[in-house]
Amino acid sequence: MDTRELELFLTVAELLHFGRASQQCHVSPSALTRTIQKLEQEVGQSLFVRDNRSVQLSAAGEQFRQYARQALQQWRDFHGTLMQDPVLSGSLTIYASITAVYSLLPSLLEDYRQRYPAVQLTLHSGAAEQAVARAEQGEIDLAVAARPERLAPGMAFLPLAAIPLIFIAPREMVLEAEANPLDLSRVPLVMPHRGLARRRLQRWLKKNRVVPDVRLEVSGNEALIAMVRLGCGVGVVPELVWQRSPFREEVKVVTNAPRLTPYVVGLYASRKSLLRNPVQALWQLAEERLDGA
Amino acid sequence: MDTRELELFLTVAELLHFGRASQQCHVSPSALTRTIQKLEQEVGQSLFVRDNRSVQLSAAGEQFRQYARQALQQWRDFHGTLMQDPVLSGSLTIYASITAVYSLLPSLLEDYRQRYPAVQLTLHSGAAEQAVARAEQGEIDLAVAARPERLAPGMAFLPLAAIPLIFIAPREMVLEAEANPLDLSRVPLVMPHRGLARRRLQRWLKKNRVVPDVRLEVSGNEALIAMVRLGCGVGVVPELVWQRSPFREEVKVVTNAPRLTPYVVGLYASRKSLLRNPVQALWQLAEERLDGA
DNA sequence: TGTGATTACGCAGCCCGTAAGCATG
DNA sequence: CATGCTTACGGGCTGCGTAATCACA
Numbered sequence: 356m357d358t359r360e361l362e363l364f365l366t367v368a369e370l371l372h373f374g375r376a377s378q379q380c381h382v383s384p385s386a387l388t389r390t391i392q393k394l395e396q397e398v399g400q401s402l403f404v405r406d407n408r409s410v411q412l413s414a415a416g417e418q419f420r421q422y423a424r425q426a427l428q429q430w431r432d433f434h435g436t437l438m439q440d441p442v443l444s445g446s447l448t449i450y451a452s453i454t455a456v457y458s459l460l461p462s463l464l465e466d467y468r469q470r471y472p473a474v475q476l477t478l479h480s481g482a483a484e485q486a487v488a489r490a491e492q493g494e495i496d497l498a499v500a501a502r503p504e505r506l507a508p509g510m511a512f513l514p515l516a517a518i519p520l521i522f523i524a525p526r527e528m529v530l531e532a533e534a535n536p537l538d539l540s541r542v543p544l545v546m547p548h549r550g551l552a553r554r555r556l557q558r559w560l561k562k563n564r565v566v567p568d569v570r571l572e573v574s575g576n577e578a579l580i581a582m583v584r585l586g587c588g589v590g591v592v593p594e595l596v597w598q599r600s601p602f603r604e605e606v607k608v609v610t611n612a613p614r615l616t617p618y619v620v621g622l623y624a625s626r627k628s629l630l631r632n633p634v635q636a637l638w639q640l641a642e643e644r645l646d647g648a
Numbered sequence: 649m650d651t652r653e654l655e656l657f658l659t660v661a662e663l664l665h666f667g668r669a670s671q672q673c674h675v676s677p678s679a680l681t682r683t684i685q686k687l688e689q690e691v692g693q694s695l696f697v698r699d700n701r702s703v704q705l706s707a708a709g710e711q712f713r714q715y716a717r718q719a720l721q722q723w724r725d726f727h728g729t730l731m732q733d734p735v736l737s738g739s740l741t742i743y744a745s746i747t748a749v750y751s752l753l754p755s756l757l758e759d760y761r762q763r764y765p766a767v768q769l770t771l772h773s774g775a776a777e778q779a780v781a782r783a784e785q786g787e788i789d790l791a792v793a794a795r796p797e798r799l800a801p802g803m804a805f806l807p808l809a810a811i812p813l814i815f816i817a818p819r820e821m822v823l824e825a826e827a828n829p830l831d832l833s834r835v836p837l838v839m840p841h842r843g844l845a846r847r848r849l850q851r852w853l854k855k856n857r858v859v860p861d862v863r864l865e866v867s868g869n870e871a872l873i874a875m876v877r878l879g880c881g882v883g884v885v886p887e888l889v890w891q892r893s894p895f896r897e898e899v900k901v902v903t904n905a906p907r908l909t910p911y912v913v914g915l916y917a918s919r920k921s922l923l924r925n926p927v928q929a930l931w932q933l934a935e936e937r938l939d940g941a
Numbered sequence: 942t943g944t945g946a947t948t949a950c951g952c953a954g955c956c957c958g959t960a961a962g963c964a965t966g
Numbered sequence: 967c968a969t970g971c972t973t974a975c976g977g978g979c980t981g982c983g984t985a986a987t988c989a990c991a
Contacts, residue, residue, distance in 0.1 A: 698945095
């Protein structure tokens with residue numbers, strides 16, 4: 356009987372859902388199933404009633420839940436108050452998209468450094484796709500980037516913020532279009548060459564059966580802003596990128612424009628790397644900040 | 649943090665001796681050392697002060713001991729009262745020396761059968777050496793026999809009773825010798841051909857520089873009694889064998905004789921087989937009976 | 942030099958994650 | 967047929983026991 360098993364049990368008992376509990380605890384569903392089975396064998400009773408569609412606590416499960424809560428609380432009390440945490444050391448390698456470096460990372464890393472000064476931090480910044488790919492390859496510990504369309508198996512994502520995608524246009528064009536909604540079939544469009552923003556845009560166009568007037572394709576948000584500034588047409592960027600841009604006076608937001616699904620930016624790591632203490636610590640810190648907010 | 653680790657810790661904390669604690673818990677010293685080290689790492693503090701000659705609880709160890717006792721007690725309360733024990737099933741193969749079959753086994757097996765009726769019992773009886781050898785080979789789960797001179801590594805022994813070795817003689821000879829101490833250099837001796845009794849006897853003879861008048865060597869306690877009855881000389885048998893013999897009227901105990909080291913009869917099993925539940929159950933039952941006595 | 946805790950090392954068992962199974966709405 | 971818990975299977979890791987090592991009397 357192990358404290359880890361108690362944590363898993365309590366999560367299932369709270370969510371009454373193996374799949375979600377396994378996600379929340381960063382283990383595979385099968386591991387969770389077997390852990391519960393092992394507990395049930397140890398206790399000698401079924402703890403949950405599963406009818407393959409819903410999960411309920413059994414009578415024995417209710418009693419075990421009381422015991423488990425108490426036992427885990429006592430262990431945490433002992434571990435937390437009596438003994439000071441050991442100094443967390445090791446290394447942590449992060450790859451963050453440019454968006455993330457500007458928006459989320461500063462305060463998060465500030466807290467982290469203050470709390471765990473002994474951890475060797477390494478920070479790479481670049482395209483969001485790179486971040487995701489490297490995290491999945493295991494080359495880095497953690498990616499901070501927009502949530503990819505499909506989570507690779509064995510990966511965990513912690514959403515931290517939703518960043519709107521906005522339409523931007525040269526100042527003159529905005530002034531002129533202010534009255535009417537933005538009509539993408541008539542206004543020239545600067546298309547991102549690839550990436551999430553491109554996909555979001557294309558999805559909207561397809562759904563609304565709009566054939567855009569694509570004047571040119573660019574790679575990179577900064578390049579896109581530059582092209583829009585030159586008057587090539589309207590474009591789409593994360594709001595945050597525009598806010599940080601030096602061309603805020605010359606490139607304006609089109610307020611009367613379609614609403615695209617926002618970026619969800621967050622932490623992205625493999626379950627394997629989450630076993631490493633420095634990684635887990637950052638993840639937990641981020642979770643706590645979410646709870647506080 | 650596991651309940652098994654708590655048990656090990658509490659044993660060390662009580663005995664303040666790694667070697668003895670490892671014996672009592674049926675693990676190797678190295679395993680015990682590492683378990684304690686793992687606990688210390690988990691807690692973040694040294695639990696024991698070892699100066700390579702003595703073991704003391706550290707301050708943190710004292711506090712952890714309180715926690716451990718409470719946590720383990722709560723687990724046992726929960727496990728013991730709320731849930732009924734699962735029906736113990738499986739098989740248990742015992743090899744017992746003849747002595748043991750007569751003396752210790754009946755009441756022990758009676759209790760065992762009553763408590764765990766589902767266990768398939770198999771009982772072999774024969775020479776004590778056979779029992780020991782087969783237990784070490786893993787052919788049987790458990791031997792019930794006299795403790796061998798040297799315990800093989802990886803084996804555990806639980807002493808249950810001390811059975812005196814007595815000198816016996818034909819009735820006439822006893823009557824005649826009653827007044828004077830038994831003089832083995834003058835009285836003919838029936839020597840066991842092999843076994844513990846032979847070694848005990850030879851050790852005594854060597855220590856006391858007595859050259860015995862060995863008339864013949866026999867194999868097996870029953871054979872020895874028969875030869876003594878025929879007047880061949882005095883002999884040595886476990887007291888219990890004599891008590892069970894049909895010749896108690898014709899073969900008498902020599903009271904005024906050397907005292908040999910008694911047999912220590914008990915349970916003998918490999919640590920590996922002690923992991924099996926039916927074996928462990930018998931072992932624990934025997935321990936409880938000892939505590940009660 | 943001997944006793945007793947600790948490290949080295951090879952091995953086995955356990956647990957995990959992936960993938961397939963299977964029941965149910 | 968899609969969802970969600972469970973079993974099958976291969977691989978890595980942990981933890982054991984044996985044996986060698988170290989530290990101290």
